[in-house]
Amino acid sequence: MHNYKPIGIFDSGYGGLTVLKEIRQLLPEYDYLYLGDNARAPYGTRSFETVYKYTLEAVEWFFKQGCELVVLACNTASAKALRTIQQRDLPRLAPHKRVLGVIRPTAEVIGRYSRSHSIGVLATSGTVESESYVLEIGHFFPDLTVTQEACPMWVPLIENGEHVSTGADYFVAQHVHRLLQKNAAIDTILLGCTHYPLLAAKIEAVAGKDIQLVSQGEIVAKSLQNYLHRHPEIAGKCSKNGYIQFKTTDSASDFDKKGAIFFGKSIRSEQINLVDN
Numbered sequence: 001m002h003n004y005k006p007i008g009i010f011d012s013g014y015g016g017l018t019v020l021k022e023i024r025q026l027l028p029e030y031d032y033l034y035l036g037d038n039a040r041a042p043y044g045t046r047s048f049e050t051v052y053k054y055t056l057e058a059v060e061w062f063f064k065q066g067c068e069l070v071v072l073a074c075n076t077a078s079a080k081a082l083r084t085i086q087q088r089d090l091p092r093l094a095p096h097k098r099v100l101g102v103i104r105p106t107a108e109v110i111g112r113y114s115r116s117h118s119i120g121v122l123a124t125s126g127t128v129e130s131e132s133y134v135l136e137i138g139h140f141f142p143d144l145t146v147t148q149e150a151c152p153m154w155v156p157l158i159e160n161g162e163h164v165s166t167g168a169d170y171f172v173a174q175h176v177h178r179l180l181q182k183n184a185a186i187d188t189i190l191l192g193c194t195h196y197p198l199l200a201a202k203i204e205a206v207a208g209k210d211i212q213l214v215s216q217g218e219i220v221a222k223s224l225q226n227y228l229h230r231h232p233e234i235a236g237k238c239s240k241n242g243y244i245q246f247k248t249t250d251s252a253s254d255f256d257k258k259g260a261i262f263f264g265k266s267i268r269s270e271q272i273n274l275v276d277n
Contacts, residue, residue, distance in 0.1 A: 005239045006031035008062035008070035010055070012043035013159060014255075015194030016073030017262035019102065022217035023071075024244065026225055031243040033065055036259070037274065038250035042155045043076040044124025044193070051126065055081035056089060061274055063094055068237040070099045071224065075123060075193050075216075078103045079130035098234055102194070103132050105223030106216050110190055111141030113214055118145040118185040122175060122203070123192030125150040133192060147186060149179035151193075158195045159258065163202075172199055176206040188212045198262070247272045 009020045013036050020034055035058060037043075043051050055077040062070045072078045078101030085099055110119060121133050128150040137146050153171045157163050180186055189211055191197060197215045204213060228235040246269035248255040255269045 003239050004031060004241075004243075005066045005068050005237055006033040006243070006245070007238050008032075008059075008065070008067035009034045009073050010058050010062065010070060010077065011036055011072075011074040011194060012054075012076065013038050013041040013155075013195075014259050014262045015155075015158075015196075017259055017267075018194050018197050018215070019071070019073035019217045019220050021263050022221040023224055026221040027228070028242055029240045031239045031241050033062065033067060033245050033247070035061070035247045035272075035274075036249070036255060036269075038248050038255060039274075040249065041159070042124070043074065043080075044126045044155055045152060046076075046126065048080045048130075051076055051080040052084055056085055057274055059085055059089070059099055060093065061272075063097060068097050069234055070097075071220070072099065072101045073194055073220070075102055076126040077101070079127045079132035098231075100224070100227065102216050102220050103136055105220050106190065106192075106214075107133065107136035108140050108223070109219060110137060110188070110214065111144045113212055114144065114188040116185045116187040117143055118147070118183055119188040119190055120179045120183065120186040121146060121148045121190045121192045122151055122154075122179065122196060123148065124155060125152050127192055133190070145183065145185070147179060147183040148192075149175050149182070151175045151196075154199060155193065155195050158198050161258070161261075163198050168199070169202060172202040173206045176203055180207065180211075186211065188214060190214045191216065195262075246270070249274050 082101040128148045134146045157168050248269050252269045252271045260266050
């Protein structure tokens with residue numbers, strides 16, 4: 001396609017599709033290129049060094065496809081790799097291109113949701129261990145108490161289609177109860193993994209209607225819209241044909257089947273070899 005410079009959206013698997021769904025709804029005119037690194041997922045239990053290596057390989061792949069802007073729609077990649085890529089790799093690889101994440105946009109607004117000044121964060125082990133949300137939220141809302149709970153079983157449950165089963169109820173209740181036991185003042189729970197909106201109904205059933213759940217898709221979409229408005233030099237480089245492509249590092253047929261659950265409509269993807277492209 002002539003002048004095809006899509007906005008890249010990256011995730012370790014399917015969860016970023018929930019973010020892409022909201023972004024495309026708000027900014028339908030842009031072209032998008034989604035990549036799920038399903039062959040190496042999940043990222044949540046991997047080391048900082050491994051997540052950084054995998055994420056950098058993905059960013060370099062996006063740049064080769066013509067992307068001027070890449071969004072890491074993955075909390076673990078945002079927590080463990082984004083800052084290093086922005087500070088160390090971008091100046092060397094492509095100083096005029098940009099890589100954004102999902103943690104900072106969320107941290108900038110999450111304090112507005114809580115009346116008790118106490119929020120809970122449900123996330124992967126990697127995101128929790130990084131302390132990224134605690135640190136980032138502290139910059140914008142220093143008086144906010146942030147309590148975290150790692151949920152290592154949730155992503156595998158979701159990606160294997162077990163999130164709708166009664167078997168998932170146990171693991172959801174276990175972690176929600178643990179979170180609320182740590183801090184009874186919590187009135188807002190941030191779903192700090194892009195997979196977790198698929199468990200929202202089960203989480204709400206355990207937490208109760210008095211506790212507000214916050215998903216990241218709409219927040220990140222609005223933040224991206226604002227970013228493009230504030231940076232016309234970047235927005236002007238991104239192509240606008242309303243075109244969207246889906247790539248995966250694993251089985252395309254599996255990605256299409258499971259990805260449709262996250263994206264809300266049928267998709268057609270192509271399998272790629274990330275490192276050799």
